[in-house]
Each structure stands twice: as structure tokens, then as C-alpha cells.
Amino acid sequence: MGLARLAALHGVATSHSPSAGVSVPVPDTTVVSVLAALGVDASTSDAVRSALAAADAAAAERLLPPTAVLWLPSPEPPVPLPGGTRVQVRLEGGGTREWHEPLPDSLTGSLADSLAEGAAEAEGGGMGAGAGVGAGVGDRPVRDVHRASGWDQLPPGIHQLDVRTPDRAKARATLVVAPEAVAQPEGRVHGFLVQLYSLLSGKSWGMGDLGDLGELAAWSGRALGAGFVQVNPLHAAVPGAPTDPSPYRPSSRRFPDPVHLRIEDVPEHAYVTGQDRIRLDTLVEKAAQLRTAVLDKGALIDRDAVWELKLQALELVLRIPLGPGRRAEYCDFLAAQGQALDDHATWCALAEVYGSEWHGWPAGLRDPRSTETARARSELMDRVDFHCRLAWLTDEQLGAASRAARDAGMAVGIVHDLAVGVHPGGADAWAQQDAFAAGMSVGAPPDAFNARGQDWGLPPWRPDTLAAGGYAPYRDLLRGLLRHAGALRLDHVMGLFRLWWVPSGAEPTEGTYVRYDAEAMLAVLVLEAHRAGAIVIGEDLGTVEPGVREALSRRGVLGTSVLWFERDWTGDGRPLSPESWREGCVATATTHDLPSTAARLTGGHVALRHRLGLLTRPLEQESTDDSAEVAEWLGYLSRLGLLPEGRFDEQGGIRAVYRFLLGTPARMVGVWLPDAVGDRRPQNLPGTWDQYPNWRLPVADADGRPLTLEELAASPRLHALMDVFRARDAPARRTVAEPRTGTPGARPA
Template identity: 70%
Template structure:
């Protein structure tokens, strides 16, 4: 079928498997819509035939794939892949590196792979873009190592490759040269997992902030021997009242949200004049009342109220002149971030005037490169500078938190979280419109757990646009988040391989998988992680197609293993013994989307879902199944000698779960911070919106009483749990279990 062949050539799947042994066809209308989002007209049979002819002809004539990936091994060797080794003899090649250097050579009569070293580059001026040197032009002599060694001289980076065959065919491609593997954690690591907003200290302005993050890292590293603290995404949110509290639906993934700033830690705060100082003190008093309403009265975290106070304080601080050194540092930051920051700050300034949904702005302002936008940027220059300044201040405090973690002896440090996508009305979607697929939203197909599928309301990046740009949007956001990270968690890491695209207005059951160049995406990820010296963690829970986990492990991207899901699914279905867990993972008891361990052990999460009408079966059926599952796990823990307190001891059960995790070979063990004090409430309850206070709950004890950071640090219950980690931080020798 012509439509299916056309879809295949553009990475669009025409079937999917909701369950093992079951294949479902994607509706033709969905395939046509997805192709349209990739600017391929398949609206009529004639259009399909014409598009297919063009695509097949282009594939037949193509000298190079859209992206070429070269992996450099630990011995500095670099093997040439078959599609390069097989280029026609006499093909003229030119590589323009990231730094602007140029290398040129001609393919030999019998090209082959090489693992040779790197001679000097050709640094002569670059010819016009897209015009590689002709065969033999500007070549180095064979004494430099011969044409077959030219690939191996390439430095790490994302370069541009140009080719021209003797028959006149030309091509250019992104060329990614990456280390063979991402950095790995040193030895065995354990640390806390926490949603930063939920961790209030006595100095917070109503929600956890970057000062609290530094404090948590310092305390847990120095006093408890923790190696890391993992937080939720700290990406810039979409402004508005009420704002979306989810950290996984940001305006921008590249830049941090200034709502996380510790106001008193901004250096200029100390230099306020008396009138400004008085107003700042009044704002601090209002913030203290807001904080106490959460900690003492059990109110929900109110991000909008926090931002209202901080926004006014930051406007006051903004009017305090920067000293010469601070001004120079700020100017350097602006130059380093360039257009990306200018676009983000411009969107923020425009959103204050026209609202945060740019699709509804005046027509001229919907285009970030239009004359109207340029004029508005000039008219709003103070607002643009204000928002640029806030990003700089947040970056400084993120860097300070990272330093605090390292100085506390943390081997990994702060683990940042990269959301899977961005809000369709936010700054990234506005500034990078060519990179996003218009009229599409990502989600998940129907499966055994959710017959209706999911629509996350986030526009997908276009795989063709990524390749054409040398993966610039992906590289930019990675560099932005990795600059202050000891490790990076990637939400729904399977999105590097494929994403479920849903046409806007269609149900999520009528979507289609669109494939990405996973090798290139992984290469860019590993390259940027290498440059930052950061560990990479992939959230690979849920439906994972065959080969994905192996591909991630090959590049030393750690996976995520949650105790309750680790069963022998291909065998007897029993809990997986610790010796059979994978080493390359972060082992945890729960996540922000799952019940806490206390709620799991007591069955409290079933009761919660029943009260909210979320159960798909009668309550007693759900209770019976959950009780059986927990009883089975408790039996495993008891047989392993990990439950000396007995099955009826809830706190002892939590400790037993973490003893089990330490028995596994997992490189990293994550402790859900609310578990340490018996918190029963999930931070997010999927399937709810206003029925449950998602993303607005402070860390609380077993009775639901909010606890400050200071109370957590002094908690006897927390210290009893952490004694488990002090007793053993490495798994026992492998033995039957």
C-alpha cells in the first residue's frame, strides 16, 4: 500500500501493539495527519503517489543519511560505519567542525573502517556552505596517514559533513562524534528523591527553593553520607493565575523558573536603600505567614501566591545597580546564552502584556522573527532585561546548590530532571516553531493498563527538523540543564526512540508512533553528558519496545527500577530476587506518580482512589489483589531476613524495602524522602486534575502533619531508616536468593 510505504519512509508507524500478540492498525486519517505535520501531503491518492515517488527517488540517490554518528571508544579508536565506508570511490568529503576547522579528503578506491589516531586538522578558510572541495582539492599528503584515516582525526562534537560524488550528486549531514559511553557514578551511590517545592524550611517563602536544595544537599551529604539529591524538573513554568502546578508541562525546558529563587541570597538584596529595605521586610513577613499556613495550618502550597511576593521583591532588587564585577558576569551570561535567552525573555515580557497563550497574540507577534516582534522587544526592553536577569540569578543559585553538594562530599550531586515536552503555548514552542510538529500532541497508546490511551497535551519535536538543525534544540536544552547538574534524569526516555503522536482533537486511541533517530539522539545525549561530567538516568517504566533498554545500557544510560514492578514477567511472575536485578539502574521503592511505600503497605492508596472514583473494578477486588501483592513481597523480605520487625510493623516494612534495594546490584539507590517520615500521600495522582491537590503537597509525617526541613533533619524515624544505609552501602556477593 502506497500510504504505508510513504509513512515508513518518514518514520511513521501504521500499526502498534497494545498487548503481546495483538496488532492494531493505525487509522489512515491519523497517518495522513501525521504526515501533514511533517509537511508531506498525503491527502489524496495522487498526492500519496507523488510524495512516494519523490521520497523513493531521494532515498535511492542519497549519498548520506540525514545524520551520521561516529562513536569513539575508550582507546580513542573510531570505526567508520558501513554507510561511510561504502561511499563511491572518489567522493569528495569535507567536515566543518564545531570550532570552524575544516578537513577535506577524497574516498580511496577501497575504503574501509579504521581505528587510527588523529593527525592535525586542516584550518584553512571554509568555502561557502554546501560547496565541498572537489576531489583532490586541499588534500593533505598521504604521509599524514592516508585518506582512510581521515575520519579518526575528528574531535568530539556535532559537526557538518559535506559530500560530492564524481557523478555530481551532493549531500550534507549532521555528523555527531560522541564518546562510546556516558559517565558512570563512582562506586555505589544512594541519595534522596524529592519534589523541591514540597520541602519547606524555616526560610522558605511558602514553597521549597534553591536555598533549601543547597541545605538539603549539605546536610544529607555531610551527615548521612548521601551521594545525590534528585529533584523534579525546575524548568520555567507558564505564568498565569491559576498557573499549571505540574513541573512536567513547562514553558521552557532550557531555562529555570525564578519562582525557585531564595530572595535573600540574591547579592543585591543586601544593598537595598531604607525604603526598599522596608518593603522587602514587609514581603518577608507576608511570606512567613504563607509558609506558616502550609507548615502549621496544613494549607496547600500556593505557587501563584509565592510568585506574587517574589515577583515584587525581585522588581525591587532589579532596580539596585549591579557592581562592575556583577555587571561583567551578567553580560557574559547574556553573550553565552545568546538568542535563546533573548527569545525566552521576550516571550515572558510579551506574555505579561498579551497573556501566556501566544497563539492568541496579535498576528505579527506570533512570529519571533517578525518586524512586529522586533519592535515589541525594543519597546519592552526593560521587561526583557528583567526576565533575562531572573534566569541569570536562578542559574547562579543552581550553581551554588551544585557546589554545596560537591563540597558535602557527594559523588554525584544534584540530579536534575528533564521533562518529556513543553506547553504548546510556552516560550519554547513560540521561539522554535519550526522544530515542533503543528497540530500534534504526544501521549501514550491504549494498553492493558489504560484502554483509552493518554494525551499529554505537549507538542512533539519533529525528527526531520532535529536532523536538519544538527539537533540544535535538543543540544541547547541539554547544555542548559547539564551546566549545573551532577546527573540528569530523562523523563520517558523511550521518547528518544519513538513517541506516540495524537492529532489535536482526536482521541489518544487514534494516534501513531513516530520514530526518531535514536542513535543520533543518544549520541548527542552522551556527548553533552560527557562534556558536563554528568551521569544519565532514563525513566524507562511502562511500555518499552524490545531493544531499547539494551541500547541505553550499551551507552551506560542507567534505567529506573521500582520494587513493586520488578517481577519475572517472562517466567513465573514472582518477585524478582535481588541478585537478578540489573546493575545499570537507579533502584527505588516509588516515584512521584506512585503511592508512597507507607500507602502501599497499608493499602491506603486503594482507599484514596476509591474515594475519588478512580477504580476500574469493585473496591473489594482491588483490595484483595493489592493485599495479595503486598503480602507476597513481605514474604520475600521475611525469607531474606530483611524484616526482623515483623510483617505488622509499617515502619519496619519500609526499612525492609530499602534493605532489599541495597541487596540488589543497582549502581544507585533512591530514597523517596517522604518515605523516611511515613508520608502516605502521593505528590501526583495520575487521572486527576482538580479532584486531588497534585504538585501542591508539602512533605508530611504519617499523620499528615507537614514537616519542615529542620524537622526532617531531626526526625528519629528518618534516622532509623538511614541507619539501614549506614550499615551496608554495597550489595553482598552474588549468591542464590
């Protein structure tokens, strides 16, 4: 019982429910390991008793949590406070607000007088007379001052909260003041979903780049009325041989990867002359060969080969001195990014010397704040500056793509994607070691689809460290991603509430859930999105605990609804009628982890999994069940009148699917770009590593022939699909509506 109570106090689950009515206990060894990662010793009975006593004592003394949340407009304090408590809020932007919490009507006489005297005392916190909201204590009767509460007058932001109770107990906390909800898109908007690396144009260096993103946004916004383009995470990857091609296991989520740069769009590129120009032209020719190999010869996208050429080109381009104006812009960028960029660039420079796994570096360099690291940073200053320049250039081109989307009239613009975690050997894990739980990995518990569970190899954030630091790493991460985003998609958004932690060396089945302060995580998310004027989308597919979708909806976070999963799970399991879908979602037919619509309709995804040995049942049985499911959907689409051609063919079926999505109340409808040209291949096939070319396929037509962006723009098949949207969708607008509240039609995952 002692261990279970201690675990509960620290948000560590001692059991989990893989399905309704089933409870599975968590091994005690797992609970002990997870508590140790949170700085709590539970290795013996005596240690548990000592830890419980310490936790109880701390709780008894705690007046405020490390981080408190206030949702506007609210006149109530974020936590209950005794009447007469003196409140001081130091505002993020400067200035101070002070007041006393209201006293009970029965409080009069000497106690009120003593409170007034206390209010007039000058303290180190500056909570003295005359410093409150409106008149000071000496200017009005005490009872009137005590009834003036300032919670609902606070501006959104990250503030410092200090309180002192009538019995002179003091406490301090970070105060997150957030609007009630994120803004929503006004009206219906549609747009494309695409993995950027897969979209090559005639100018690409072997993979899609930020220039291609800007072109896609400008074309689809102007010519097709698209309201957004959603891309995969563009986070910085861990360099290696080979580099992990997955965009969901990055070195850093805080900074983008310069592999996405369009070299020709770097302003200094135009001024390269002499022998450097000859070398640069040679690199351009080699890049053309990479592009041709992918588009014409069936080669896979080779990220490492692309980066090798771009790195050589950037070494030449960055020799050109910055002009005074450009230099000033760069200095402003350095100042704005501060320590985070310095750490990131230092890790990149050290990785060039010692390799990309910092746990194997010389001992002194494993600590980003050590004297050895400071010395190495000084010695490698040229390389540190080089990587800072790359971050700046990439940020500039992200901004250019965002402006192209806005200039094209997109209502939302570019939707960026936030991966759920980072590589344990990467830059973020090195620079923010105190924020990550050592010896732990994020994953997923066993379920009906994966009896072994999953271990994603991503170190989780420590909830206690985040709260104690006012969620600074999380805030900085969001602020950086939202700089050039019209919307932000959060992969596995359920991680704001809890994550499945797997101890190092243990099987995924031996993990457990660890809770986060979802109220604080959501408040920071809503606040930063509000500041950026951005929409927020949560990927809430899979196992979702009760109440999560409702909590996200209250804060304006859109969910993700995929056609094939939307069924009446509380009834007969039939396809959910379009009017029953939730409004607060992005509705789509597929994702990067799922079969394309053409593969789904034709059964091609079953044949693919059979070839790779991934089926758990005989092929005939899988094919029969899959055909029955598709027939059920097509019959339903036909009864709804969404197959006006009268009979089924592949293209007609795809158009019917998207007509269906347009018949739902969903705020956003996403078109998987490969669907528009009949591509049958998933970008990622879960459960495979080297059996399938995950994250390395270009967008292709129904015959598997890769298509350039220019060919996509001229594709009759794409335009026939987009005619569905022209006929059914209202023109997108740039404005966003006021935040909406309410609960969508949440359903089991």
C-alpha cells in the same frame, strides 16, 4: 499500500501492538494528518503517488543523511561511502580534517591518477591539495593517501561533514561524533528523591526553593553520605490564574523558573534601603504567613501566591545597580545564552501584556522573527532585560546548589529532571515553531491500565526538522540543563525512539507512533553528558518496545527500576530476586506518581483511590488483591532475612524494602524522601485533576503533619532508615568510572 509505504518512509506507524500478539490498525485519517504535520500531502491518491515519487527521487540522490553519527572509537564511516571519496570535516572548535576513503586493491592506473588530480583541485569547500591529514596528495603515492582514513581520529563534537565521490557527487551533513557511552557512577551511590516545592525550610517563602536544595544537599552529603539529590523538573512554568502546578508541562524546558529563587540569597538584596527596604520587609512578613499556613494550618502550597510576593520583591531588588564585576558576569551570561534567552525573555515580556497564550496575540507577534516582534522587543526592553536578569539569578543559584553538593562530597550531586515536552502556548513553542509539529499532541496509546489512552497536551518535536538542523534545539536544551547537573533524568526516555502523536480533536485511541532517529538523539545526549561530566538516567517505566532498554544500556544510560514492578514476567510472575536486577539502573521503592511505601504497605493508597472514585473494581476485591501482593513481598523479604526485627511493623517494612534495594546490583539507590518520615500521600495521583491536590503537598509525617527541612534533619525515623545505608553501603566517592557497555537484565514493563 501507497499510503502505508509513504508513512513508513516518514517513520509513521500504520498499526500498533497494545499487547503481545495483538495488532491494531491506525485510522487512515490519522496517518494523513500526521503526514501533513510533517509537511507531506497524502490527502488524495494522486498526492500519495506524487509524494512517493518525490521521496524515492530524494532517496536515490541522497549520499548522506541530514545528520550522521560516528561513535568513537570507530575507523568506519558513519554511512557507506564509495572508495576514493574525498572527505572533509570542519571541526566544531575550528580546523579541518581531510582524507580519501580507501580504494579497492584492484583500483590502479588511470582511475587512481584521475582521483589524484581531483584531490588537487581547489574548491569552495577548501578540499584542496595539502589540506589533508598528514602529507598532501602530491607528497605520497596516491594509493597510500587513499588508505589513510581519519574517522577514528576525530574529536567528540558537532562537526560539518562534506564528501565528494569519484564521480564528483557532493553532499553535506551535520556530523555528531560521540564517545561510546556515558560515564557511570563508581561503586554504589544512594541519595534522596524529592519534589523541591514540597520541601520547606524555616526560610522558605511558602514552597521549597534553591536555597533549600543547597541545604538538603550539604546536609545529606555530609551527615548521611548521600551521593545525590534528585529533584523534579525546575523548568519555567506558564504564568496564569491559576498556574498549572505540574512541573511536567512547562512553558520552557530551556530555562528554569525564578519562582525557585531564594530572594535573600540574591547579592543585591543586601543593598535595598529606605522605603524599598520597608516594602521588602513587609513582603518577607507576608511570605512567613504563607509558610506558616502550609506548615501549621494545613494549607496547600500556593505557587501563584509565592510568585506574586517574589515578583514584587524582585522588582525592588533589581533596582539596585550591578557592580562592575557583577555586570561583567551578567554580560557573559547574556552572550553565552544568545538568541534562546532573548526569545524566552521576550515571550515573558509579551505575556505580561497580552497573556500567556501566544496563539491569541496580535498576528504579527505570533512570529518571533517578525518586524512587529522586533519593535515590541525594543519597546519592552526594560521588561526583557528584567526577565533576562531573573534567568541569570536563577542560574547562579542552581550553580550554588550544585557546588554545595560537590563540596559535601557527593559522588553524583544534583540530578535534574527533563520533562518530555512543553506547553503549546508557552515560550519554547513560540520561539521554536518550526521544530514542533502543528496540530499534534504527545500522549500514550491504550493499554491494559488505560483503555482510553492518554493525551498529554504537549506538541511533539518534528523528527525531520530536528535532523535537518543538526538537532540544534535538542543540543541547546541538554547543554542548558547540564550546566549545573551531576546527572540528568529524562522523563519517558522512550521518546528518543518514538512518540505517540494524537491529531488535534482526535481521541488518544486514534493516534499513532512516529519514529525519531534514536541513534542521533542518543549520540547528542551522550556527547553533551560527556562534555558536562554528567550521568544520564532514563525513566523507562510503562510500555517499552523491544530493544530500547538494550540500546540505552549500550550507551550507558541508566534505567529506572521500581520494586513493585520488578517481577519475573517471563516465568511465574513472582518478585524478581535481588541478584537478578539489572546493574544499570536507579533502584527505588516508588516515584512521584506512585503511592509512598507506607501507603503501599498499609493499603492506604487503595482507600484513597476508593474515596476519589478511581477504583475500577469493588473495594473489597481491590483490597484483597492489594493485601495479597503486599503479603507476598513481605514474606519474600522475611525469607531473605531482611526483617531482622522478627515481626512486621510499618517502619520495619520500609527498612526491609530499602535493605532489599541495597541487595541488588543497581548503581544508584534512590530514597523517596517522604518515605523516610512515613508520608502516606502521593505527590501526584494520575487520573485526577481537581479531585486531588496534585503537586501542592508538603512533605509530611505519618500523621500528615508537614515537616520542615530542619525537622526532617532531626527525625529519628529518618535516621533509623538511613542506618540501613550506613550499614550496607560503601562510602560514596566523587569520581566516575569509565563508560561501561553491555545489556542489563531487561524485562517487560
